[in-house]
Amino acid sequence: NDKFQFTSVQTSRSFYVQMNYASPVVADDAVREAIAMGIDKESFVKVLLNGYGYVATGAFPDTVAFGGSTLNAKTYDPETAKAVLEEAGWTDSDGDGIREKDGQKLTIRWLTYPSRQELPLLAEAAQSTLKEIGIEVQINATADHNTICKDPAAWDVYVGANVNCGLGDPTNFFSTHCLDASTKNRGQYHSDELEELAVKLNSTFDVTERNQIAIEMQQQLLDDNAFVFCSFLKMSMISQANVTGLTAHACDYYELTADLDIN
Numbered sequence: 001n002d003k004f005q006f007t008s009v010q011t012s013r014s015f016y017v018q019m020n021y022a023s024p025v026v027a028d029d030a031v032r033e034a035i036a037m038g039i040d041k042e043s044f045v046k047v048l049l050n051g052y053g054y055v056a057t058g059a060f061p062d063t064v065a066f067g068g069s070t071l072n073a074k075t076y077d078p079e080t081a082k083a084v085l086e087e088a089g090w091t092d093s094d095g096d097g098i099r100e101k102d103g104q105k106l107t108i109r110w111l112t113y114p115s116r117q118e119l120p121l122l123a124e125a126a127q128s129t130l131k132e133i134g135i136e137v138q139i140n141a142t143a144d145h146n147t148i149c150k151d152p153a154a155w156d157v158y159v160g161a162n163v164n165c166g167l168g169d170p171t172n173f174f175s176t177h178c179l180d181a182s183t184k185n186r187g188q189y190h191s192d193e194l195e196e197l198a199v200k201l202n203s204t205f206d207v208t209e210r211n212q213i214a215i216e217m218q219q220q221l222l223d224d225n226a227f228v229f230c231s232f233l234k235m236s237m238i239s240q241a242n243v244t245g246l247t248a249h250a251c252d253y254y255e256l257t258a259d260l261d262i263n
Contacts, residue, residue, distance in 0.1 A: 006238045010054045010061045011252040012165040013233035015118055017126075018177070019226050020187040022152035025106065030088030031135075032225035035108070035157070036074035037081040038130045041230050048121045049231070056229035058218035059164050059173050063250050065207075066170050066214035073222045073229070081133045092134055099134035107136040111155035113145040119159060122230060149186045158186050161233075163252045170214035174198055178221065189226045 017035070019026050026032060045053040054061060057068030085091075090099040090106050099106040110126065112119045120141045127137040140148070140155070148154050164173040177184045178191075179198055194217055201213045221227050235248045237255065245259030 003241055004238055005241050005243070006236065007246070007248040008234060008236040009248040009250050010063050011163070011233045011235045011250050012061055012064070013161055013163045013235075013252045014056055014059060015053075015116075015122055015161050015230045015233075016056075016059075016159070017228035017230065018158045018160070018187050019189065020152060020156050020158065021190075021226075022188050023156045025104070025108065026156045026187075028088065029225070030084050030090065031106070031108075033074065034081040034085050034133060034135065035130065036225045036228045037077045037084070038133050038135065039126050039228055039230060040076045040129045042076065044122055044125045045231050048125055049118060049234075052234045052236070053118070053231040054234060056231050058215075058222065058229055059227070060170060060214070060218070061232045061250070064165060064168070066165075066211040066218075068218070068229075070215060071219055071222060074225070076129075078129065078133050085134060090134065097131065097134065098136045105136060106134060107138060107156075109154070109156045110137050110139045110159060111145055111148055111157065112139070112141050112159040113143060114141045115143065116161045118231075118233075119161065122159060152186075152188065166251045166253050168251060170210070170217075171201060174201070174214075174217055178217075178226070187226070189224070191220055191224060191226075194220050 019032050021027050041055045045055050057073045058071040060067045062069045085099055090101045092099050110123055112123050114120055123139045130137050149158050176182050180190055197213055197217045204210050235252060237246060237248045239246050242263045244261045244263060249255055
């Protein structure tokens with residue numbers, strides 16, 4: 001319609017799963033790996049989001065130089081996920097469809113919140129696909145998520161949304177979510193390698209070197225299955241045709257600038 005104009009871009013607002021290492025179940029490497037292989041990111045974006053998103057690999061989108069194009073992440077593979085759990089001793093001995101080990105059911109308490117409409121959809125999608133590999137998902141989508149996540153015994157995975165590089169630099173995501181001193185390291189994740197790389201990142205000023213360090217840090221997170229990065233938000237903006245200077249921007253912020261005008 002010539003009366004309107006439309007712009008769209010992939011942002012760095014990530015919808016992600018953060019593992020709780022204080023949970024005896026999630027602390028099992030096999031369980032984290034199976035969860036990573038049991039979430040169908042493609043269907044989530046294409047079907048539930050109706051294409052209004054982008055499948056994620058790492059913490060950052062492909063639109064930035066330190067993005068996910070060179071990373072190796074687990075892809076949706078329910079059969080391999082079943083084999084991983086089976087080998088780790090998680091079997092369905094009573095035939096109810098849910099695996100157990102040493103008398104404990106493989107139940108994941110999925111903590112999220114409803115203020116981002118994509119998150120309850122992601123929870124329901126994961127609940128369905130993870131059940132197929134023998135994992136029961138109990139969803140708690142609540143506005144009180146910030147209070148609940150302070151108790152590491154009250155949840156197993158935390159699923160949220162975050163703008164991971166709103167300033168065009170990778171530092172903030174790692175410093176807030178992934179390190180020993182991070183305020184949003186809700187799952188008490190620790191990696192000696194990541195801590196060392198973070199020190200290196202903070203003392204490196206060459207952009208190309210910083211990009212490579214950020215890629216290595218993301219790969220460490222993926223190798224440990226500490227996070228599952230599911231998708232990125234598709235930012236779309238529409239205006240009347242006589243508006244100028246209004247363009248969807250990958251940072252997900254600063255959409256309204258001094259360039260905004262009307263002809």
